[in-house]
Amino acid sequence: MNKITVLFDGYSEMLPNDPRGEVMKANCSCTLIQCKTGENLIIDSMDCWSGPKLLEALKFHNLCPKDINFCISTHTHPDHLGNNNFFLNARHIVAWSVSHRDEYFIHDFTEKPFKINENIKIIATKGHTLSCISVICENTNFDGKTVAIVGDLFEHENDITDPELWKSAGSEAINDQLRNRHKMSMIADYIVPGHGPMFKVTQEIRKKLEDDMKNADLNIS
Template identity: 50%
Template sequence: MTAWDGDKLITALVDHGINCEDINYVISTHGHSDHIGCNYLFPKATHIVGFCISQKDRYFHHDFKSGKEYRINDKITIIPTPGHTLQDVTVIINSGKGTIAITGDLFEREDDLSNCNIWKSAGSDSEELQVMNRLKILQLADYIIPGHGAMFKTDKYK
């Protein structure tokens, strides 16, 4: 969300019985302003923004560039999926309902599977990598939460 969406985000968290102090990790799939604007609301959290990991003024090295995954716990893993930007990551969640991929703008919305102009017009630092990683996520996930649309099932795209 953008820096102007803070109140909306706080309200949504409260509606679920959560406050900003409860958040341990903030994961932004990439560093564009419409995806990192409310990160300031979570000063206690570890922040993962694309390939960068930090907490307050400490930065941590992780080799996303070589394809290495970052595991938060046995259900949540961050994997590198460059394309939209060269430092994109996807959050993989293994839930009781299947594997969910939070992809950011690797997928703009479900419609971009039938119309590639949608994701291409949003910008792509590497269309070749983006196509490769989109296919990878489609095979890996049961559900995708794209950067600008509703969650969708992947079964009809496999």
């Protein structure tokens, strides 16, 4: 069984009437996977000001940075990679870039998933940025179900009923994002979004995302 722990739920909100202008307050969800095969993964290490609380969270789980084998950032925005430098023993997967120290491992995410082990793979989920990735973990502590950690493919669960929430957060490929949101709903039983708590994927959610995708395809044609 692979143990998934969301160390911190992400958040994002516009600050009303801020004298500095338009200001968004945001930080990402940060997830730990402890694999049954022994590997430890950190996904989206939050902004650099969150370092102390991330170290405390790892300590609570009897881990320290040297115990992390893979440090993964779902995309290259600063709130998703601010503490990657803690994890010097880890292989780093930052969007489509795979590296350790000064070695870079060539992998075409558009052609095939990157496999961590038999239960965990990383796939390309273009949308929020052109090089976004998502982590899919099977056989989890959530009743053996599949959990997807998707970064900002989903901002949070509420953006399913109000798509303007994810569109206003920025999308470099809206129609690809619509397709990948639906695709992920068909793969996963639970989703960890970029800026909100984990949620269960229901048939109603799958139908809504399918309709969103089909309506976008109709508008293109």
